[in-house]
Amino acid sequence: MSVAEVGEFGLIERVTARLAHGPATLLGPGDDAAVIAAPDARVTASTDVLVEGRHFRRDWSSARDVGHRAAAANLADIVAMGASPTALLVALCMPADLESRWAEELADGLAAEAATVGASVVGGDMSASPTLTIAVTALGDLGGRAPVVxxxxxxxxxxxxxxxxxxxxxxxxxxxxxxxxxxxxxxxxxxxxxxxxxxxxxxxxxxxxxxxxxxxxxxxxxxxxxxxxxxxxxxxxxxxxxxxxxxxxxxxxxxxxxxxxxxxxxxxxxxxxxxxxxxxxxxxxxxxxxxxxxxxxxxxxxxxxxxxxxxx
Amino acid sequence: MSVAEVGEFGLIERVTARLAHGPATLLGPGDDAAVIAAPDARVTASTDVLVEGRHFRRDWSSARDVGHRAAAANLADIVAMGASPTALLVALCMPADLESRWAEELADGLAAEAATVGASVVGGDMSASPTLTIAVTALGDLGGRAPVVxxxxxxxxxxxxxxxxxxxxxxxxxxxxxxxxxxxxxxxxxxxxxxxxxxxxxxxxxxxxxxxxxxxxxxxxxxxxxxxxxxxxxxxxxxxxxxxxxxxxxxxxxxxxxxxxxxxxxxxxxxxxxxxxxxxxxxxxxxxxxxxxxxxxxxxxxxxxxxxxxxx
CATH class of the missing domain: 3.90.650.10 (PurM-like C-terminal domain)
Structure with missing residues (x-):
């Protein structure tokens, strides 16, 4: 089934059902915003975007691979400051005829990569677009240390x-x-x-x-x-x-x-x-x-x- | 000049030069990630994406208008939890022939809207894409209150x-x-x-x-x-x-x-x-x-x- 057939709210339900809550997630997906723990009263944040044809190709990488890679690119930015990742937010733009399964498996890849560092997907947005695009924001916790700039x-x-x-x-x-x-x-x-x-x-x-x-x-x-x-x-x-x-x-x-x-x-x-x-x-x-x-x-x-x- | 002529790093310099630091910005644009104050040890976070042709048209809205609207959509999600916005991160995907001025004025609109609530643009990413797309993540501070769900x-x-x-x-x-x-x-x-x-x-x-x-x-x-x-x-x-x-x-x-x-x-x-x-x-x-x-x-x-x- 295509994402258009499943519909925006149907797809959000399918995707969020596949996401686990990480230890830093105080309020997960489903509301206007998520709430994430920031134990030392600071949050480290970075955004990276992947565009089909430019950063990935669907015939070269599975949806799950793309999810792993999109998460990794962002999580790496967080650890490069010396911080520990806590959460991801994902904006997913996709053609209306994309198979819903592709979006669901992308979410699996994002969640699995995040889980390797104890983080989780806490929110996001979806839209139709002619160009398959995945923008990820990662958040992290410096554990009281100064950021390494x-x-x-x-x-x-x-x-x-x-x-x-x-x-x-x-x-x-x-x-x-x-x-x-x-x-x-x-x-x-x-x-x-x-x-x-x-x-x-x-x-x-x-x-x-x-x-x-x-x-x-x-x-x-x-x-x-x-x-x-x-x-x-x-x-x-x-x-x-x-x-x-x-x-x-x-x-x-x-x-x-x-x-x-x-x-x-x-x-x-x-x-x-x-x-x-x-x-x-x-x-x-x-x-x-x-x-x-x-x-x-x-x-x-x-x-x-x-x-x-x-x-x- | 087009964004391709200005180049990725040139455009990042032009855009970040236009951004002011808000009071919550501990480390602004220019590193792998930004660091934002989260005074009550929690951060509220939300992501929204605007896609050209679907959420805006360049002949109906100026770049500055689109910036205001992209910021507003996200800042509204933060205040709807009862939180005060602190920061925005922006992933901007744009055709290589887009005028650099459009991207710069978009940043002006984002920054101006954020400034109305004391927030600022602290980071982001840029990529070429056939489809002009703006994904914004907003962060906020609950000030010790419970989120309103x-x-x-x-x-x-x-x-x-x-x-x-x-x-x-x-x-x-x-x-x-x-x-x-x-x-x-x-x-x-x-x-x-x-x-x-x-x-x-x-x-x-x-x-x-x-x-x-x-x-x-x-x-x-x-x-x-x-x-x-x-x-x-x-x-x-x-x-x-x-x-x-x-x-x-x-x-x-x-x-x-x-x-x-x-x-x-x-x-x-x-x-x-x-x-x-x-x-x-x-x-x-x-x-x-x-x-x-x-x-x-x-x-x-x-x-x-x-x-x-x-x-x-």
């Missing part, structure tokens, strides 16, 4: 990375060339594995800056460098090329470092730490904060595509 | 209304028939006048239930009746037909009560109060909560269009 990096700090880069970009390239394997890469594109606990962990360790890697490592560290008024130098040998990525790169004629250094969508976390901090295994040193401006690799400007502008 | 109406309660109904629906009908006047109605459609202070006021007065009238008075009171397990009976003579609305109705061959009872988009607030409450002039009694089910007018079912389903 982009502007705190200082020359001498260690640059460290939690999670993977390049996998999702490689998966997207594989799919766009008409292949469905290697699964490692394609699955990384469909459902990013975000190192959620590493965000609050970095805050507790005393990270001086942090960012969610969504535009590509060079571009996102560029935001940190600009906001902090510093330069960042990465060591290329800090990045291994996994075998399956290397094979795919060779088969497709791509430099795998263009995925690793410039690919977004894995939602790794990049942070800077004072040299004195002993980093746990979650956080892998990949470079240094230096005096200067911009991001370099082994002291040289990186030549190649460096990021993503959503209007080009 | 839809399910608390009790038989014997007084049903009262703050703000206008029918004006925006009449304005939309006028515009859709190719007219630009009467201004009272057309302006009501373009920029709703939401009775924001009436929401927290109702909570302080002891309202037993409250809702933002966005789908139409009968449909929205239907949500209250269903959630509360009661009936609601309205008095038709509690609703005056303003002269300009009556003239327009006659000229267009429309029953003005279809606007007043079934038109949304003015974002009036409807609430129920125990009989013992002395209502201030903001809150106009319009009916009674009764035993039973559903909404009636002078004891009879209302025959006519009763609301709005966004997929039909």
């Amino acid at each position: 982009r502007s705190g990096a200082r020359a001498g700090d260690v640059v460290a990375l939690a999670g993977r880069t390049g996998h999702a970009a490689a998966g997207l390239t594989v799919l766009s060339r008409g292949f469905r394997t290697p699964r490692l890469l394609v699955e990384a594109y469909r459902r990013p594995e975000v190192p959620y606990p590493a965000g609050p962990e970095a805050a507790r360790l005393g990270a001086t800056s942090m960012i969610d890697v969504s535009d590509g490592l060079l571009a996102d560290l560029g935001h940190v460098a600009k906001a902090s008024g510093v330069g960042i130098d990465l060591r290329r040998d800090a990045f291994d090329v996994p075998r399956q990525m290397g094979d795919a790169a060779q088969a497709l004629g791509v430099d795998p470092y263009s995925w690793i250094l410039a690919g977004g969508d894995d939602h790794a976390l990049a942070a800077t730490f004072p040299q004195s901090v002993v980093l746990p295994p979650t956080w892998r040193p990949v470079g240094r904060v230096v005096a200067g401006l911009g991001v370099t690799v082994d002291g040289q400007p990186y030549v190649g595509p460096a990021g993503w502008d959503h209007f080009r | 839809r399910s608390g109406a009790r038989a014997g309660d007084v049903v009262a209304l703050a703000g206008r109904t029918g004006h925006a629906a009449a304005g939309l009908t006028v515009l859709s028939r190719g007219f630009r006047t009467p201004r009272l109605l057309v302006e009501a459609y373009r920029r709703p006048e939401v009775p924001y202070p009436a929401g927290p006021e109702a909570a302080r007065l002891g309202a037993t239930s409250m809702i933002d009238v966005s789908d139409g008075l009968l449909a929205d009171l239907g949500h209250v009746a269903k959630a509360s397990g009661v009936g609601i009976d309205l008095r038709r003579d509690a609703f005056d037909v303003p002269r300009q609305m009556g003239d327009a109705a006659q000229a267009l061959g429309v029953d003005p009560y279809s606007w007043i009872l079934a038109g949304g988009d003015d974002h009036a607030l409807a609430a129920t109060f125990p009989q013992s409450v002395v209502l201030p002039p903001t809150w106009r009694p319009v009916g009674r909560v009764v035993a039973g089910l559903g909404v009636t007018v002078d004891g009879q079912p209302y025959v006519g269009p009763a609301g709005w389903d966004h997929f039909r």
